[in-house]
Amino acid sequence: MDKTKTSTDGSSKKEKKHHKKQSKDGQLEANLAENEVSHGCKKEIVNKTNNDATTGTVAQKLSEKELRRIEWEKKLESQKGITVTSNDQSVGQQPSEKELRRLEWEKKLQEQKAGDTGKETLSKAEIKAKRREQQEAQRQAKLAAENAKNAAENVKKVAATTPIKDPGKGLGKVEKKLDFPKKETKKTTDVHKVQLVQHLYAEMPQKKVSKLLVYNNIHPAFVKLGSQYLNKTILGSNARTLALMAALKHLIIDIQTPPKQELCRHLETVLQTCTNHLQNCRPFAVSMVNALRNFKLHLTQVDTNLKDSEKKAKLQDVIDVYIHDDIYKAGDAISLKVKEKISDGDVILIYGCSSLLKKILVDAHKEGKKFKVIVADSRPLLEGKEMLRRLVVAKIECTYIFLNAVSYVMNSVTKVLLGAHALLTNGYVMSRIGTAQVALVAKAYNKPVLVCCETYKFSERVQTDSFVYNEIGDPDLLSKIPNTEDPSPLSKWKENNKLTPLNLLYDVTPPDFVTAVVTEIAILPCTSVPVVLRINAIENT
Amino acid sequence: MPEIESLSDISRLISDIQHKKFTRSYDIALRTEELLQELISKGHWKSAKELMNLVKTRIQLVRENLPQEATAPNIMRHILKVIREEYQSASKKKDEGQSLHELVTSTPSNVLDYSDSLINLRSSILDHLTEYKVELESSSDNIAAQALEHIHTNEIILTVGKSNTVEKFLKRAAKDRIFNVIVVEGAPLYAGHTMAASLAKSNIQTTVIADSAVFAMMSRVNKVIIGTHTVLANGGLRAASGIHAVALAAKHYSVPVMVLSHMYKFCPIYVGSHNHEAFNVCASPANVIPYAFGPILDKIEVNNPVYDYVPPELVTLFISHQGGNSPSYVYRLLSELYHQDDYDI
Numbered sequence: 001m002d003k004t005k006t007s008t009d010g011s012s013k014k015e016k017k018h019h020k021k022q023s024k025d026g027q028l029e030a031n032l033a034e035n036e037v038s039h040g041c042k043k044e045i046v047n048k049t050n051n052d053a054t055t056g057t058v059a060q061k062l063s064e065k066e067l068r069r070i071e072w073e074k075k076l077e078s079q080k081g082i083t084v085t086s087n088d089q090s091v092g093q094q095p096s097e098k099e100l101r102r103l104e105w106e107k108k109l110q111e112q113k114a115g116d117t118g119k120e121t122l123s124k125a126e127i128k129a130k131r132r133e134q135q136e137a138q139r140q141a142k143l144a145a146e147n148a149k150n151a152a153e154n155v156k157k158v159a160a161t162t163p164i165k166d167p168g169k170g171l172g173k174v175e176k177k178l179d180f181p182k183k184e185t186k187k188t189t190d191v192h193k194v195q196l197v198q199h200l201y202a203e204m205p206q207k208k209v210s211k212l213l214v215y216n217n218i219h220p221a222f223v224k225l226g227s228q229y230l231n232k233t234i235l236g237s238n239a240r241t242l243a244l245m246a247a248l249k250h251l252i253i254d255i256q257t258p259p260k261q262e263l264c265r266h267l268e269t270v271l272q273t274c275t276n277h278l279q280n281c282r283p284f285a286v287s288m289v290n291a292l293r294n295f296k297l298h299l300t301q302v303d304t305n306l307k308d309s310e311k312k313a314k315l316q317d318v319i320d321v322y323i324h325d326d327i328y329k330a331g332d333a334i335s336l337k338v339k340e341k342i343s344d345g346d347v348i349l350i351y352g353c354s355s356l357l358k359k360i361l362v363d364a365h366k367e368g369k370k371f372k373v374i375v376a377d378s379r380p381l382l383e384g385k386e387m388l389r390r391l392v393v394a395k396i397e398c399t400y401i402f403l404n405a406v407s408y409v410m411n412s413v414t415k416v417l418l419g420a421h422a423l424l425t426n427g428y429v430m431s432r433i434g435t436a437q438v439a440l441v442a443k444a445y446n447k448p449v450l451v452c453c454e455t456y457k458f459s460e461r462v463q464t465d466s467f468v469y470n471e472i473g474d475p476d477l478l479s480k481i482p483n484t485e486d487p488s489p490l491s492k493w494k495e496n497n498k499l500t501p502l503n504l505l506y507d508v509t510p511p512d513f514v515t516a517v518v519t520e521i522a523i524l525p526c527t528s529v530p531v532v533l534r535i536n537a538i539e540n541t
Numbered sequence: 542m543p544e545i546e547s548l549s550d551i552s553r554l555i556s557d558i559q560h561k562k563f564t565r566s567y568d569i570a571l572r573t574e575e576l577l578q579e580l581i582s583k584g585h586w587k588s589a590k591e592l593m594n595l596v597k598t599r600i601q602l603v604r605e606n607l608p609q610e611a612t613a614p615n616i617m618r619h620i621l622k623v624i625r626e627e628y629q630s631a632s633k634k635k636d637e638g639q640s641l642h643e644l645v646t647s648t649p650s651n652v653l654d655y656s657d658s659l660i661n662l663r664s665s666i667l668d669h670l671t672e673y674k675v676e677l678e679s680s681s682d683n684i685a686a687q688a689l690e691h692i693h694t695n696e697i698i699l700t701v702g703k704s705n706t707v708e709k710f711l712k713r714a715a716k717d718r719i720f721n722v723i724v725v726e727g728a729p730l731y732a733g734h735t736m737a738a739s740l741a742k743s744n745i746q747t748t749v750i751a752d753s754a755v756f757a758m759m760s761r762v763n764k765v766i767i768g769t770h771t772v773l774a775n776g777g778l779r780a781a782s783g784i785h786a787v788a789l790a791a792k793h794y795s796v797p798v799m800v801l802s803h804m805y806k807f808c809p810i811y812v813g814s815h816n817h818e819a820f821n822v823c824a825s826p827a828n829v830i831p832y833a834f835g836p837i838l839d840k841i842e843v844n845n846p847v848y849d850y851v852p853p854e855l856v857t858l859f860i861s862h863q864g865g866n867s868p869s870y871v872y873r874l875l876s877e878l879y880h881q882d883d884y885d886i
């Protein structure tokens with residue numbers, strides 16, 4: 001989501017009161033009733049550029065039941081004599097998106113502090129009363145949004161951005177965001193879901209939902225990262241891990257410890273909500289899980305007697321060391337090892353895009369090795385094009401083919417180099433879909449297959465097929481044919497219940513196709529994964 | 542010169558194939574058959590030998606101009622055999638090599654020269670050809686009729702790209718059985734999209750996957766059913782590129798690979814590997830990488846082969862209108878289709 005705007009509702013005094021209370025108690029409320037977190041309406045991020053579409057989805061989401069409730073609310077509202085108007089004048093005066101998020105974040109921290117001090121004094125009855133108040137406010141907010149939507153239909157540029165003015169305090173602007181209950185009343189239909197991988201659809205991020213995600217307690221860096229993962233602008237295990245680490249550093253810099261709490265404990269809970277958000281955007285890569293685990297381990301080991309600033313410095317140091325040692329230095333070591341294996345006149349087949357492979361090949365080329373590279377690529381991601389571009393810029397002689405031509409070129413190939421998403425304990429290599437097929441053809445022609453993989457991508461998971469754990473990409477990517485203007489016969493697949501494009505993201509390559517795995521430790525057979533994991537575990541404790 | 546005059550028919554066919562007026566092998570087969578029927582009924586020939594020479598020059602012309610084209614020469618080769626048979630029955634002379642004993646001892650005693658001019662030869666050959674035409678026309682129906690012998694309920698069947706024979710076969714089976722089909726899209730032509738849309742219209746549960754997902758999906762596939770461009774003499778295939786990897790994946794998971802093929806796709810040529818000169822052609826790279834890709838295009842090489850060689854050990858079964866046969870039996874089918882002496886034209 002690139003352009004976001006705050007959205008609020010009417011400007012009646014009473015309603016504002018509700019809102020203020022509600023935001024004050026937001027944290028408390030969330031603690032008290034976790035199930036109702038989604039009701040803790042605070043903000044709604046509306047894609048401004050896509051305003052009409054968004055309101056459309058909003059309307060879709062309002063089930064009949066909700067509509068009835070809204071009607072009832074309207075009645076209630078009229079009894080109270082509240083008029084809800086939408087203010088559309090100050091659209092242009094909004095601070096930039098980033099500032100907004102920062103402000104929001106800081107405000108929340110302050111509220112949290114206030115909330116924490118007042119926590120003990122609240123009796124049960126008071127809490128109940130507050131919750132009731134809040135629910136009321138929430139209903140009104142929803143109604144307001146509904147009205148705003150109606151207004152938006154009339155005035156096209158309403159843009160659902162209507163900041164409240166607070167005459168009581170004269171604060172000018174208070175950012176209030178509103179959201180709708182996230183409990184989707186979506187019927188799970190089996191239409192357009194491939195039977196074999198039913199379970200994977202549950203994890204699939206829903207594009208529609210993403211536009212209305214609740215960004216409660218989530219650091220802006222993570223919000224941004226989430227959308228980057230979702231839109232696949234950050235792709236590849238290494239890139240994703242590095243981006244996660246960078247966001248984590250931002251979080252550490254910005255975090256403020258609430259009174260009576262310890263920084264690391266607080267960070268842990270905040271981090272949890274942030275990572276949950278990321279998980280909703282796209283399931284974690286194995287490398288990210290491992291990197292996070294390492295960070296959390298260090299988080300528990302930080303000396304509690306240190307000052308906050310010292311702790312922060314220490315934690316940042318942990319991240320820097322991890323990036324430097326486990327990712328960059330490991331890459332250097334692997335590059336050195338593979339270089340020994342590349343000789344003049346080699347024809348190296350690679351598949352897709354891998355930052356590590358690019359580094360290896362460019363390093364070897366700089367060394368003066370004379371070799372040719374064949375880049376195999378496949379739809380729907382066509383990552384190989386990016387790889388091709390990078391290699392050609394480095395002046396490496398390249399051939400580009402689609403996956404179907406692998407058999408055609410395999411005779412002339414001398415080595416196959418592959419990247420990996422993860423190495424599983426049973427020796428299987430989890431990688432971009434298509435990798436297994438390249439390895440299979442290489443095996444049929446008796447060509448050596450080297451998988452290059454840092455040890456931080458080793459996983460304790462075991463898997464023998466590509467269905468149990470996998471990710472499903474956007475099926476629409478398959479129904480479009482690149483480079484042509486004529487629509488594919490598949491373009492209307494949604495209209496035919498019998499037709500389903502399936503876009504899996506990963507596959508697993510059996511160890512018998514892999515000659516060796518090149519890691520920073522050594523060149524190993526696939527079956528040595530558990531050994532490396534065991535040794536690493538011993539070293540870390 | 543009347544010689545050139547008479548060759549205009551085949552030249553037109555060659556140019557039509559070159560300009561992709563006929564893309565389906567069935568159309569080419571029918572056209573070739575009609576062409577020869579006309580040649581036999583209207584051509585200037587007096588003996589079987591002369592007629593055979595006329596046909597042979599046409600086969601040679603096609604092979605020179607279209608080294609990858611197999612259907613047209615195969616049809617003509619089969620008609621050569623028809624001519625030989627009709628000549629033998631008309632002249633009441635027997636050719637060598639029919640009985641098992643003669644096969645083993647192999648003493649060529651009475652070689653026929655086909656030079657006698659026989660009165661009824663023209664009409665008997667034409668009769669035979671009409672029969673052959675009916676056989677051609679009903680071939681895909683006959684193949685489709687066997688569908689229920691090969692597809693059981695709730696199967697998952699994988700197919701690649703588009704083949705009219707396979708399409709008919711699956712649709713026939715769908716009338717009586719419920720099963721799933723996985724269609725591999727077959728980049729860079731994406732014929733699989735058309736195939737999938739057509740199958741789904743016939744109420745078959747269809748899943749479309751990219752070429753890259755073949756290995757991942759193969760572990761759950763019950764059968765691979767594909768069409769082919771040519772069946773080679775050793776039982777191997779010249780099929781659309783990408784099928785070799787599919788067949789390898791099927792072999793890895795022990796999934797049977799069934800190849801639906803008309804008889805005219807069986808070709809008495811041995812080709813050993815992918816890189817055989819006469820074996821493969823490369824299509825325009827524009828389908829793989831667009832011309833708009835930028836200045837990098839000058840510095841790279843792009844390959845876009847059209848065919849794949851699939852060795853016979855990766856094929857489980859050939860299904861023609863005569864029924865199923867294993868790759869090891871292809872040599873025998875060939876000797877039934879064509880005369881030994883016509884293999885190397």
